[in-house]
Amino acid sequence: MPSSYRRFLTLVIALIIGVATPVLVQARPDLERTIGATVADSPSPDYQFSDLRLTSADGQRRYRIRIAQPRIAPPSTGYPVIYFLDGNAVLMELNAHLLAQLAVQKQPPVLVLLSYDNDLRIDSRDRSYDYTPASQQKVGKQPNGGADAFLKLIETQVKPAVAAKVTVNPQQQTLWGHSYGGLFVLHTLLTQPAAFQNYIAVEPSLWWGKGFILQEAQRVIDRHPPLSAHLQLWIGGAEKMREAPPIIRQSQLPADAAQSLAKRLATLDGLKVDYREWPGLDHGAMLSAAIKPALEGIAKDKAADQ
Template identity: 45%
Template structure:
């Protein structure tokens, strides 16, 4: 019954929001729940800069207005914070506010009104690869890569302490969520710093990035069987060839994208989930029926937040 209900909800999302399947990079944020407010939550915000001063971030934090439970609130750190904020509405926050353990939600965005900052995220969300500076180029568009470790340090030293100052937090219920390239960052952090968070959540991670670089990191990762992992994929694009690039994309970049995606099997995420589960790690892998790569961003958020709040059935 739960799978049937999930399919109905997600099919409705696919019908009502087809434009989100491949969001234009020029799309603007507009008015969000951070501006209009939501029952049971208040919003705070602060800004930080990257260590090299090249990238600037705006962090909006949704904080429950009720008293914290004795162990503190769980907390979710969401990448692509502008895009994530556009998918979270007052109804979802009101439901979370009534949960047994409502989460604090930190939306880590770039300090602009763009939904997606393509160049900045291509750098921040990808790890450095062997081969020197010449190897730190994206297969799609030639964007700079390799800043993931510096970005993780920024989260740990500049962002998390300021979030912790806003509310009492449960140090054993810390989640990191990312979509696509954000999923690359989430899994890289899992494989290289498994104790940094307690729950790692990746929506349709781009495992093809770097010719399957994350598969190499997975094979050498330290053991951490008490860390939970949530993985989601959509099934509306069953092959790399079926994924249509955004309108206006350079044909050479399109070809590079398709070649990069051929570097891993179409079911690479499902295979990774099976391997991690076999190693003893608690992993939940979910196929989101009828949804494209882009649509898994919004669909995965309530599933994560309800899981973190202690009411996973509501998210389903």
């Protein structure tokens, strides 16, 4: 049995039984913070913003989807598109200078900011439901398990609405998520890999559900299906070992949890995996740090013009 495989199995078992070494405690975000004025509120010579409002199938959650479209003509194959989870928080990190930099690239992307229909930077309750997979156990105090329904909403309502507004390249679609959003990115890749071509998981909550996503990944690895996708797994070096939020009371992660996952997923045929660490950045700081590299990578991707 290869040593990397043994380490991965050990990681999964440790998370299931709750054995790991605690080091850092995750800082909790300010859940009352609102977005205020953003780049979407001022006319831009580079990008045009429009809104789309939707309701979940069960009628419990309302969404505000912001679509940022480059003002220049689309490439012959259509614009590449990046779908950002926690769209309000991402919107707060955008500025006119960044949009101007994107607009002069050969492949300026369309930005789709998946948000809730309120002015909260982070809607803790609704994202806890939409971004987490269905599990047989209850995790924390918030409702969870709506990831598959949320992905269905993206596939059947959001994507068609974006395509009706903007000329997009259906073969150059990226899904980006941080924390619970990163968990959603990985779950989508493992269960519906053809939904997107590029997946960017930033500080994914691997601890969630006692390592639910690691167990899901191992089941896929055991089947070894051919995939055609690109996963970028990005981690802040300051929190390679950290506890789950105290309110969750879950297991801690070993230092190489994400790196081990990346190595194992890279064994799947057709799946390109890039693992990157940002030295000195903690969990919260990674949300901001991972936006510009994601956008620049798409804008400069030569494959988008093929």
